[in-house]
Amino acid sequence: MPSVDRRPLVLAVHGTRSRVGTETSKQLAAAVAERLGVETHLGWVDIHTPTLTDTLRRLGEAIVVPVFLTSGYHVTSDIPAAIAAAGSRAIATPLIGADVLPAVVDRLAEVDDFDAVVLAGAGSLRDRALAEVRAVTNELSRAVDRPALAGFVTAASPTVPEAVAALRAAGHARVAVAAYLLAPGRFSDELQLAGADAVSRPVGVHHLLVDLIEQRWRSAIAESLVVSRPKAVND
Template sequence: MSPPDLVLAFHGTEKPAGQQLARRVVLAVAAALPQVKVHLGWADVLTPTLTQTLSAVGPAVVVPCFLASGYHVTSDLPAAVQASGGRARLTPSLGAAPEAVLAARLAEAGGPGDAVVLAAAGSKRETANRQAADAAARLAREIGRPVRPAFVTAAAPSPAEVVAALRAAGYRRVAIASFLLAPGVFHDRLRSAGADLVSEPIGDHPLVIATIVDRYRQAVADDDDRIWAGADRQGAIA
């Protein structure tokens, strides 16, 4: 029996660099899982949508390529999976990137500087914003610098507001750590927030690829456990 397909659900962006990043992730995951067919489904902006992708494949595991549990993760993606008629299983999202990844991206940009703004997309879902705040606290412990969360949209404060507050507090070299997965409009906005440097998005860092592979393998293992548990129960009844 062949393993279920893997569908990576990305937000979607009109920026070619963001689209290319998603495709690089697909290729990297496919190389790590050579026996598995890996597909791309967009949650917004682009096609094929996740619903369209799921309609074209058989049994599949869907991994949301999102750093926080905002509206797409908690509403749109579950609805698409439900519409597949039970042929797809949705895993948890990637979750907050490890602080080591954020620190590495800051170092690549010439940081960390004297203080850091962790710039997340922002969400109307408070749970997603708290996840960004937690990531800021972990990054502060990792780099030994003050780190304050900020949000590009849907929540406050903005990156520009936090940069200004840190400068007013006496920090001379302020960096922005991009808490975004891919290049796009949100990342472009960070460059005009007044910081001395802005790190690149988390992108296709090896730990991102490893997390996706782990999500897929765990979902398949959970399905196998349920199948065997069901067989045991049937045997006991018989």
């Protein structure tokens, strides 16, 4: 197999002060490494070290998969800046984003039945990121055939408790919260206080998330091979 196919994979992830959340990210990297059989690393964008920049400087050429759900500042600014600071030898794939919705629905299926659901996103100061969560909320509503509202843990409104209250005011007796989060931590803990009847787990090390990371990596490899293939010379 060509050596380009063995370039290391770096999962760009948001750090957390939660021990369980940090361990979840490490378990995800291990699951991806086992699936692909390639060197796999975590590149922390916040809180932890080694930072994404440090990891990329050490590795050189690499493929970076942004394991994020929305196009917030970390995805649009921090990750490109880290790649540039490390010498621009790595390439970044599209973020995971809304493609993870089937895993969110899978987690929601683990809770008791409900009449309506709040999709709980982390929140952002960027309108684009909030719009992405609202779009996914519409998809979630269709997927579960229940009314759904978006709610945010921080930095935006409505908050998750406000969204739960709005659904109750609309006459829905049992309201669930679907955690639109990748790993346990402070945000997922706060969802337990939102006043819902049930709260789903974050995505965690779900096989569908591993599938998505594999797809991003394989697409990047394929595109690199096309770009690097010499053009045919006509005599």
